[in-house]
Amino acid sequence: MNQYGPFKLYTPLPGTPAGEMANRIKAQFICTPDKQDWYELQKSFARNTLKVVYAENGVITQASDDASTLWPVDASVAEIPTEQIPKGFALPLAGADWQYNGQRVVPRVYTPEEQRAMAERRKQALMAEAESVLAPLERAVRLGMATNGEKSRLNAWEIYSVKLSRVDTNNAEWPTKPE
Known part of the structure; x- marks a missing residue:
């Protein structure tokens, strides 16, 4: 499954797909440290998976089965197979009670x-x-x-x-x- 981030705001270069989009619409753009654009990466996610946005400490801040509804600025995204979603994890998120440990979604451990x-x-x-x-x-x-x-x-x-x-x-x- 896919895992990307952390995403940061950037200005797309002319001649790139993101640069072409930036010429047509007024939008913000985010990319990974290796310059992968978020709008382009959304195409790589499967439709029948959970996508989670998580902070540096692993705390999940957003989740959806549709990557286009997420905005992971200053955060990372992981794709979770449906069968690996833990019991009790429900959409929409009702707080910050879950975290991503690098492999799966687990109940949050508070400091x-x-x-x-x-x-x-x-x-x-x-x-x-x-x-x-x-x-x-x-x-x-x-x-x-x-x-x-x-x-x-x-x-x-x-x-x-x-x-x-x-x-x-x-x-x-x-x-x-x-x-």
């Missing part, structure tokens, strides 16, 4: 920095959710309008909020969310 950043985003989202639950409960207590159930719920969410604020995102152990 420790990426894992910490994901944990930090999750922590911030959970803290925002907790604050949105706490605000009306605190208001009900302050105004003397809280029921016993609301007071109990406020206590549970306050405990959860404190535990959540103490989560170490380098080694996250998440507290259980109150009912």
Whole structure:
């Protein structure tokens, strides 16, 4: 199967197929380090295969069965036989959860920095959710309008909020969310 890249922007030379196209239409052009033009390379891909665009770290950023729908600038492209597409890999891509390891598509392996950043985003989202639950409960207590159930719920969410604020995102152990 085909594998090309990384593709970079370039200006086609006059007299080449890409140069002729550049004279007719206003378009950007990308090529491989050995000057293979992307528009020309698209013709070499089989119709019944998956084409994946992947970054230098292997993370797949685009995928399609039609190479003409892809734009692999600053990335590479690999062609994957249909029978080698892993279960769970679906089009359109819903994130960056897959990578190409040079031979096949595999679930993405996150770096420790990426894992910490994901944990930090999750922590911030959970803290925002907790604050949105706490605000009306605190208001009900302050105004003397809280029921016993609301007071109990406020206590549970306050405990959860404190535990959540103490989560170490380098080694996250998440507290259980109150009912």
